[in-house]
Amino acid sequence: MTGKTFSSVWLREPRKPTSPGRSREEIVRAAVELLNEEGLDGLSMRKLGAKLGAGATSLYWYVANKDELLELVYDEVWGEMRVPDADEVGWREAASVLAHSMRRVILDHPWAADLIGRLPALGPNALHVANEMRKMFKQAGFTGLDTDYAIATLTGFIFGMTIPEVAWNSTSGHEQVDLGEMRSLLLQVARRFPHMREGFELAEMEDPRVVRAVAFDFGLVSVLDGLERRLAT
Structure with missing residues (x-):
């Protein structure tokens, strides 16, 4: 067959x-x-x-x-993504700049989120980004397939955090969601779940866009910390 x-x-x-x-x-x-x-x-x-x-x-x-x-x-x-030279800035800084750039590009072109994993990324821009990612993780000390696993960990985090954000932006943009009303309803639904209610109350104090940006940075630093610690062991 x-x-x-x-x-x-x-x-x-x-x-x-x-x-x-x-x-x-x-x-x-x-x-x-x-x-x-x-x-x-x-x-x-x-x-x-x-x-x-x-x-x-x-x-x-x-x-x-x-x-x-x-x-x-x-x-x-892919050609809009910033990829610093890891030899000049170090692997962590290169990975961080690329991650934030990749998130921004996907948010600027939300339709691209539906193409991730669906189409082959074989163009010169995509291959340049992939090549530089391999370079930065090899510079960090990863070898063999661990280099690919490190790349998959980073991109998996970026896509996992950004694609739901694209979906949310698309929904709220077309349907004009009333955030105040939505938060009120969430608090009602979570009244029997105190830890979730606390989370909703804390989130209510911040601009959702700021919360998502800070959450992305928090997660990215944690991912890079984890990869760095794995190298040490």
Whole structure:
């Protein structure tokens, strides 16, 4: 039994433009703008063609299908991430800056959260980030598969903290949730659970965005502390 043939836009050379002023880079930039405005459900080759003033069929010269287009825009956002040189700033500082940058990029492009793990990250920007992550953890002292486990631990934390935040922002943005009313209801629901009620009361004193940012930083420092301690043992 044979599996599905693996394919990726990055496994072939990009086709040359068919007309002056049109390029794959231009198409990708327009697609990112459209995604930021309308999300994944709002992206179609027809809409993208209209935005570019071109027919949808002409776009298929550059990408074979919508999945290939998504691979290109996915790599575009990886290019926005900051990856300091671990040789210059040390592995912990490099990991910290990258983590905060990765969170910010995902929040700036919430549609990208739905592509994580779904599309192959084989573009030059994604491979650059992955390469620098390996470098920083090797500099820290990890070897062999432990290097990959350390990368998975860091990215798992980043995605695990950020993707629910994207979902929350999306829900609250579209439905205009009344935070005061929601907190009041939560306190009622938790009245028989004193520890949870205490948590809700404490959270009520802070801006939710500040709480999430502080929680991310707290967790990141804890993850890096844990990885550093693992090296020591």
